Amino acid sequence: MQLVVNIIVLASIYALIACGYVLIYRVSRVLNLAHGELMMLGAYLVLATASLFNGSPALALGMAVLLSLVAGGLVYVFLMRKMTGEMVLAAILTTVALGILIKGIVVLIWSAQQQYPAQALGVPNPSLAIAGAHISLWSAVLVGVTALTYGALFVFLRFGRWGTRMRAAGQNPLLAAQRGINLHAVYALAWGLSTLTGASAGILMALDSGLTQAMPIIGLKAFPAALVGGLDSLAGALIGALIVAGAEVLLIYYVDPLLSDVVPFLVLVAMLIVRPWGLFGTREELDRV
Numbered sequence: 001m002q003l004v005v006n007i008i009v010l011a012s013i014y015a016l017i018a019c020g021y022v023l024i025y026r027v028s029r030v031l032n033l034a035h036g037e038l039m040m041l042g043a044y045l046v047l048a049t050a051s052l053f054n055g056s057p058a059l060a061l062g063m064a065v066l067l068s069l070v071a072g073g074l075v076y077v078f079l080m081r082k083m084t085g086e087m088v089l090a091a092i093l094t095t096v097a098l099g100i101l102i103k104g105i106v107v108l109i110w111s112a113q114q115q116y117p118a119q120a121l122g123v124p125n126p127s128l129a130i131a132g133a134h135i136s137l138w139s140a141v142l143v144g145v146t147a148l149t150y151g152a153l154f155v156f157l158r159f160g161r162w163g164t165r166m167r168a169a170g171q172n173p174l175l176a177a178q179r180g181i182n183l184h185a186v187y188a189l190a191w192g193l194s195t196l197t198g199a200s201a202g203i204l205m206a207l208d209s210g211l212t213q214a215m216p217i218i219g220l221k222a223f224p225a226a227l228v229g230g231l232d233s234l235a236g237a238l239i240g241a242l243i244v245a246g247a248e249v250l251l252i253y254y255v256d257p258l259l260s261d262v263v264p265f266l267v268l269v270a271m272l273i274v275r276p277w278g279l280f281g282t283r284e285e286l287d288r289v
Contacts, residue, residue, distance in 0.1 A: 001133040007242075007249045009139045012146040014264075015241035016201040017222035018229070019153065020194035025231045027170045027190040030080070030091045034099035035198050036219020038075070041102050042068035042199020043117065043206040043215060044110055050120040057121040064203060065196060072195025076188040084184075099216065107213065115211040117203070125208060138208035145204065149197055153234055166190060170232075221261070224268035230281025239279060243267060 017039060024032045032038075045067050049060040079098065083091040118125055118138075127134050157163040168176040169186045177183050202215060225244045229236025248263040271278065 001131050003249065003253060005130065005133040005135050007246050008143060009135065010249055011242045011245035012143045013201055013205065013218065013241075014222040014225040014245055015238050016142070016146045016149060017198055017219055018226040018237040018241055019150065019234055020198040021223060021226040022231060022234055022237045023153075023190050023194040023197070025226075026234075027166050028080075028187050029088065029170075030083075030095070031231075032095050032191075032194065033092060034075075034095040034102065035194065035223075036216030037099040037102040037106075038068075038072065038195045039198035039202035039219050040211075040213075040215040041071065041106065041202075042195065043202035043211050044106055044115070045071075045199070046117040046203055046206065047110060047115060047120055047211075050117065055122075057123050060121055061203065065200060068199030069192045069196040073188045073192035075195070076184075076191040080187070080191065081184060103213065103216070112213050115206070117211060118207045121207075123207070136208050138204050142201070142204040142208070145200055149200070150234065150238060153193075157234070162186070162189060217261070221264045224264040227268055228271045228278055230278030233278070233280035236278055236280030 017035070020035050020039075021032060024030055024035075042064060045064040046060065049063040049067070050057070053060040053063065075098065079094065080091065083094055124137070126137050128137060128140055155163075157167055165176070165181050165186050166189065168179070168181060169183055173183055176186075198219065202219075205215070205218070221244075222241070225241040226237050227240070228243055229238065229240025244264045244267050247267050248260060251259050251263050
């Protein structure tokens, strides 16, 4: 049972991060390789809000999530908007430069030492027992947040006015613009929501096990989950996360723990050989990469 719980927790982490990759690619066809760094920035913002709202952990966490949403929108407005009409490769390289910049800023402000946001907020992290298996409180919260996030995104994209606009912009941006949809507002919203979901994962992981400069590596490991499922599919990101997490946990348990950083990319290579566009992706979407 403990093995199942470990797979569910890791799959939830990957799924919550991977949906951010999918949101941006689905709308603007850009691969955001700074997603892991934006996730880390959201986690570090908790340290800032914890000092501002001392004694109010819920308010501090809510403000950190809100600031992450705003940060994602500002990244598009002041940086990625300039890439409109440019080569896709130029936009991707811009996100790489953005990731390096965020790492440098984080080190300058908060140093490279390991931080513990849970201590700054004054919140506990007890272990819960479920059918003989153990899971920490914040890991359980992360699983719940992932489920709620995917449910909310499915409803938003299917029935929400702005969700419909996002789908339209992703399918045919020229026609969407001709029908009066503000593409820049849609893209800014996509970047904001993507950063919000990634930051939520980063915040909850930091509350569970602390915060280090290595957090972007987890964001990079979640990238194969999005590719395995298909970069244009939220459902694919969820299934891909479960596949990657299952393979990683099982190989760590039965083979060698040192394989943890390699397994996601081995699964990715296997999928690229068998079905390059992912489980729920399409050939048409692959041709646009």
